Amino acid sequence: MPILTVPDVRQAVREHEAVLGLRVLMDLGWIVTLGDDEGHQLSLMSRDASAPVNPDVSVFVDDVDAALERARAAGVEIVHPMTREPWGVTRFFYRGHDGRVVNVGTHTAV
Template identity: 70%
Template sequence: MRVERVVPILTVTDVASAVETHRRVLGMSVVMDHGWIVTLADEAGRQLSVMTRDASAAVNPDVSVFVDDVGEALRQAIAAGAEIVHPLTDEPWGVTRFFYRDAGGSVINVGTHAEPSAPQ
């Protein structure tokens, strides 16, 4: 399993205000907007997400880690004895993910983007 991208996530009460602040202070642009979560990036592709409440999980993650094999990541998390706080789920927005809680209490969203379906 290989880590492909790590994105910190800030929980906020007002996504639009948070986005505007990060755009003005850091010069980042919106690259993804689901309403409840927005991801901003700079020209080099470094990213920061802000969210109000996760759309399908009971807890908000503190960071997203995208990997090339989310099933293997889940197996490693279970083998390590990590508490799984959101099960492996194929989300409607095209991500397969699970969450675990680390020893310090942070919630890690581990996911991969679903492969596009082949044309029929």
């Protein structure tokens, strides 16, 4: 799912709801995820709540520990360590050689 960093999350939500016809699926204030019943999703973010950088994209996997092992083996920079977040996600970020930051996570119990 793409993540857009925006200066005003509320304004961005209104614009993308109007243009894309998506609705709010999750709202943590600093990040809002819009989507529809077909699985189309877009996140809008001001500043990540716990990471030092904002990710460009979010990819959820079945086994986040195995993904972290593969990231380390690939030699990519881990820019946010594996973290169990209070909003029910376990995740880490890596920076690819192109400079893009990828949030890799899985849903976990809160």
